Amino acid sequence: MKQQGAWTRWKNAVERKVTWAELWKAEPHRIKFLIQAVYDVLPSPSNLHTWGIAETPACPLCSKRGTLEHILSCCTGALGDGRYRWRHDQVLKTIAEAISTGLEWAKQVRPSKKSIAFVRAGDKPTPVRRTSSAGILMSARDWQVLVDLEHQLKFPSHIVVTTLQPDIVLVSESTKQAVLLELTVPWEDRLEEAFERKLSKYARLVSDCHQAGWRARCFPVEVGCRGFAARSLARAFSTLGIEGERKRRAIRSITERGGRMSTSVGRIQR
Template identity: 60%
Template sequence: MMYRDSADVKVASAGIVVKTGRKWQAQEAISRAETRRRHKTLVGSVAMGRAGLGSFPRPRYDRARDKEKRQLVQDEIRAELEEERHSKMVSMSKQGAWTRWEHAEARKLTWAELWRAEPLRTKFLIQSVYDVLPSLANLHTWGLADTPECKLCQRRGTLEHILSCCPKALGEGRYRWHHDQVLKSLADSICVAIQYSKSQVTPKQSITFIRAGQKANQQPSSAGGLLTTARDWQLQVDLGTKLKFPANIAPTSLRPDMVLTSDSTKQVVLLELTVPWEDRIDEANERKRAKYCELTTECRSNGWRARCESVEIGCRGFAGHSQQRVFKLLDIRGQQLRKATKNILEATEKASRWLWIRRGDPWCATWTQAGV
């Protein structure tokens, strides 16, 4: 494009052809990209999600010049290649299962993270996402095992069964241990956020200037998160000892994973963590909300401002949308949010990898302490 659209007449008319290989031709890719861009110009801006028309303006290809025009074509070529990859993955029932994770957050691994990570951790993460780990079900499919049955419960030993569905592993406390490892990391992140909110100084009220003849905007400025509304937040976590829900709020035998309370403002937040298979994140969210719906209503009837939030972290290390929603509610943002998310996902991966390694062995608490 630089040769073709050059301001120098001799360069533009030289007919320079860039050779790029047998499987991909630059000239053909540019021609398709320019056609797609012209079509988008004719269609115009379209609504996306709940945003109104024109909320996401796009640069027009017919008005772009030089560098901006080349950048638009490059972006279009990348988008076309990504569409081809995605359509190929959708057609794969096993390796393309991640394309159906509608309620899981997208995750990117940088080169720096890959460089610092242990090779076995990266290998487990990639193989678990594409479900190509040597589970008994896969080995039987590949002709390398006589039976696909799980060594613990004699059911089909798929990766989903090993990490999330084995009744024998559930009875032995393996999944409870896995859940507590993630809960510990989540609780640490919230404790840091509580301490940080207590150390913050209340910002001064700013003065807003308006033009002559205009009306002042009566809408209040965006306030901080829930943690900034009080200085006496207390966090109770169901780790080690059995958590008892505060009797002065509501008598109940239920045990949420975390209870966040503020006596001065009479606020209570019930936080429930689930570590499901990524395909069942939405089901887990609905189930947990329904479980604590009556308790939340009773707390409100007793004069407390109560809310129940469910957090889902996929057992392969992919966070559900609910995690970002809860962190936004608590005003955990920026670098603090990135660090908390990284710690939680790493704890999930590490615990899942330990479950995988000990999938056919007897369960022992000393092994879990040594492994994690």
């Protein structure tokens, strides 16, 4: 019960709803993987040994205990072979596509001009309700999106010289803004831990950007290796200005890609 009920402790994961339309369109093995992965009843070496089907619970790549967490997140053999990096980059591509789409939408939409509220003589002005911010993407027209695929991204040296390589960097030269996004694909039980670790890692870089006269922000985002997005991803999209159906569609696409890639990683290692 402790193993199969671990999903109830995912406080930082976005609730994932699977509609009937998605069920009809989805491949059977994808639905099977999603359900069995949530309850940790996939045929991992550890589970097969517990069920009396396999003689050893050892991982075929590194000989450590092959739990589902180990197979999808912690195997040094899979890490060395680049399997986790491949999955990470596939998810990163989908996030970058969502941001690029949001950027194109922001370029086409101009914020409405402030209206003047006239007040009759002797009347008191009524307080105006403040609407939420349109988002960072609406604050400039010259955003450039840099994506770190296969360790190719170099942080713009005219801002700060650093060896750090954020996964996505958005730069606006006209407004001197820089936005950093750093993706982690952890075990769902460690979403918050991954967020805090990456926030601390890039705190110095953000501070250096501020000292150089740039307004910088860092958004660590997480997509669990079983296909559940963290709330940090939803917050980052909202702050950028990707809201409503566009945000829901983006998160759905990202989680679907993450789960699909983990299915491949798990199948390779069994």
